Each structure stands twice: as C-alpha cells, then as structure tokens.
C-alpha cells in the first residue's frame with residue numbers, strides 16, 4: 001500500500017531537525033494510531049494512523065463502504081477499535097471512564113448526515129437540549145444562548161417555535177449546526193454536511209461553515225463525497241480505500257496521486273487545485289452574501 005503524503009515529506013528530515021520540530025509541535029487535537037476495526041466479523045480498517053491539527057479542516061473521503069463513517073464513529077467514541085488507539089483532545093477513547101467520555105464530549109459538536117433532530121421537539125428545544133442536559137443553567141440563560149446560536153447560523157428568532165417538519169432541508173442543517181455548536185466546542189464533526197441540498201443551498205451552507213470555523217476558531221473533521229465542499233473548506237484530506245489509509249496530506253498534493261480511486265474522484269478537478277485557483281475560489285465564496293437560509 002502506498003505511503004501517506006506526510007510520510008513522504010517527513011522522510012527526508014535530518015534526525016536532529018526532526019526531533020526539535022517534534023518537540024515544538026503542538027499536540028494534535030485527534031490522534032488515530034495504528035487502528036484496526038472489525039465489525040460483526042467484517043474487517044473495515046487495517047493499521048490506520050492519522051493526526052488532526054488544531055485549527056485545521058480535515059476531509060475524509062473514500063468509496064461507499066470504505067469505512068469513513070466508521071472512522072468518524074471511532075473518533076466520537078461510538079465504536080471501539082479492534083486494534084490501536086484513538087485520542088481526542090488528550091483523552092484516550094475506548095476504555096475510558098464514562099465520566100471522562102462525557103467531559104470530552106462537551107468539547108465537540110457533531111452534525112449528523114440527516115440532521116438527527118427530534119421530530120417531536122421545536123427548533124428551540126432541539127438546540128437547547130445539550131444545555132439542559134447540564135442541569136445547571138438558568139432558563140433565561142439557556143433562552144439567550146439558543147437565540148444567539150439561531151441568529152449565528154442565519155435563522156430568525158421566530159424560527160425557534162417551528163417544528164422540524166416545517167423546515168426546509170437547508171434550515172434543518174442550520175438547526176443541527178446550531179445544536180452542534182451550542183456548547184461552543186473546540187472541535188466540530190460533520191458527516192456529509194451538504195448531502196441532500198441543492199447546489200445553491202449547499203454553497204450557502206458551506207459559506208456558513210467557513211465563517212463559523214473562522215469566528216469560533218474550530219478544528220473540523222468532515223466526511224464528504226462533494227468535491228466543491230472539499231475545495232471550499234479543507235486543508236488536508238485523508239483517503240480510505242481497501243481497508244487502508246492510502247493518502248493523508250494537503251489537498252493539492254493528494255489530488256496528484258495516481259491511485260485509481262483518487263484519479264476518479266478528482267477527475268476534471270485537478271487544475272482547480274493549483275494554489276492560485278484554490279485561493280480565488282475560496283475568496284469568491286467567502287465574499288458572497290449569505291442572505292437566505294433556504
């Protein structure tokens with residue numbers, strides 16, 4: 001199996017330089033070390049190792065069934081690795097105490113693919129849920145925080161009274177994002193954030209994620225099939241295929257790799273990844289208005 005981009009870049013460093021760089025580098029926000037996963041007797045991952053650095057957006061791509069969502073679930077402590085270990089925000093997941101897991105979970109937010117809103121609760125109550133679970137905040141403060149988040153994700157305060165069934169696809173995503181961010185997390189996980197949205201809504205939602213990422217200084221891990229979303233947001237990508245991590249590095253380096261999955265995935269898009277094109281694409285996106293939540 002081919003090495004990662006980072007393996008290749010790191011291999012040329014003189015040992016003394018490598019050691020001093022390593023001692024100065026901040027600890028990664030997420031560290032996946034030699035992880036293997038077997039679910040229901042089926043091997044999903046073999047020897048996966050990757051880091052997520054503070055402040056970056058890591059995109060995870062791979063074919064259907066390649067184990068992207070399972071990797072996300074390992075990072076969320078919802079699955080245990082069969083081999084290796086996963087550390088998130090300094091906490092080793094898998095066999096930690098429930099109270100330690102609960103503490104670290106308060107420091108991340110998750111946007112699930114279908115939004116995962118509770119259909120019997122209003123928008124307000126869906127967003128307030130994580131705050132109410134703390135059982136220590138006064139009602140007035142909860143109301144104020146929920147209203148702030150509604151506005152921050154581009155919704156109106158009066159949308160708080162609506163039921164999920166009354167919302168458009170774009171609004172559902174925004175409510176889910178507000179809930180994911182209500183605890184002001186350091187880390188945000190996004191599973192197919194633009195799935196099911198039309199191109200215009202998808203573009204507006206990506207703009208919103210980009211501006212919130214900057215405002216809140218978030219580290220983001222995102223699974224996506226969508227090339228435009230990747231080009232708009234990610235710093236590095238991790239590519240899963242044949243149970244392995246076949247690439248892990250900056251977007252512009254990974255697109256050049258010759259693995260058949262990578263070639264097919266980026267077919268027709270390689271030129272867009274040239275540094276200048278990428279910069280102007282992102283500039284154009286961040287300068288467009290974001291008027292409607294549609």
Ligand SMILES: Nc1ncnc2c1ncn2[C@@H]1O[C@H](COP(=O)(O)OP(=O)(O)OP(=O)(O)O)[C@@H](O)[C@H]1O
Pocket residue numbers: 039040041042044062063064065066067068069070071
């Ligand atoms: N609990 C489980 N028990 C057995 N097999 C599982 C379980 N969860 C996932 N799998 C299998 O693991 C493989 C990877 O699933 P996963 O959902 O992680 O893939 P994915 O890359 O996210 O796919 P997609 O892009 O289609 O959503 C699939 O073959 C799936 O059927």
